[in-house]
Amino acid sequence: MRVISSFLKLGRFSLPTSFAVNISHGNWRLPTAVLGRRQGYGTDSDSSRPISRFPVPYKKDLPYDIVEVMEDVETKGGFLPNVFKALAHRPSEFRAFFTYYDVLMNKETGNLTKADRELIIVATSASNKCPYCVTAHGALHRIYSKNRMLADQVVVNPELADLSKRDRAMLEFALAIAKPENITETHFQKLEEHGFDREDAWDIAMVTAFFALANRIAHLTDLRPNEEFYSLGRVPREKAKE
Numbered sequence: 001m002r003v004i005s006s007f008l009k010l011g012r013f014s015l016p017t018s019f020a021v022n023i024s025h026g027n028w029r030l031p032t033a034v035l036g037r038r039q040g041y042g043t044d045s046d047s048s049r050p051i052s053r054f055p056v057p058y059k060k061d062l063p064y065d066i067v068e069v070m071e072d073v074e075t076k077g078g079f080l081p082n083v084f085k086a087l088a089h090r091p092s093e094f095r096a097f098f099t100y101y102d103v104l105m106n107k108e109t110g111n112l113t114k115a116d117r118e119l120i121i122v123a124t125s126a127s128n129k130c131p132y133c134v135t136a137h138g139a140l141h142r143i144y145s146k147n148r149m150l151a152d153q154v155v156v157n158p159e160l161a162d163l164s165k166r167d168r169a170m171l172e173f174a175l176a177i178a179k180p181e182n183i184t185e186t187h188f189q190k191l192e193e194h195g196f197d198r199e200d201a202w203d204i205a206m207v208t209a210f211f212a213l214a215n216r217i218a219h220l221t222d223l224r225p226n227e228e229f230y231s232l233g234r235v236p237r238e239k240a241k242e
Helices: 007-012 030-035 065-079 082-087 090-103 112-126 131-145 151-154 165-178 183-192 198-223 237-240
Strands: none
Touching: 030 183, 065 090, 065 237, 082 090, 082 131, 090 112, 090 131, 112 151, 112 165, 131 151, 131 198, 131 237, 151 237, 165 183, 165 198, 183 198
């Protein structure tokens, strides 16, 4: 299985030490003020809460090919996203999940950019109330798009987000798939008006469907987002070190 290249982009950014400060003074304190302990999605690095409610195997007990993927991602990205650790509970499903992830997210044909795919994931994961996928793929969208605000706007309210007409048509189609609505020719026609063909519609739908699966796995496992995701794409590594 080849390396998950999307996650290897993460090494370009790091977490500033001053990131977790008091939100009551107009700054960010995401672990307690936004996600909240009640929901069970705390992100403090010193938290004793497990990243998954299922057992996370020790590296020495994992098959070599899975260890190789995890070490490659961690070495090049600077940290290992918790989804890799959680899915290692089922090695055969780990392989299947990330193989299909690669097929969908790293293809080089069609009219969807990497930023497009990440924005689809953010919008549909927000609709499915999945903190892990919203947090992780919001970070990836910021990195690919160089836009530090759009993913957050889409999470809060996609109807009021600063979306182009093209992006709005793309997300409206994705959210129709996510709800799910009965998909009609009208849905395809709206996409075509903004330069998307039938194969692009398939791509949008497959990304949406795959991450509906991922959202539900995250809910099942009570998957906790890595702390590092919150500043990725916001604070360049050079500034974070100052």
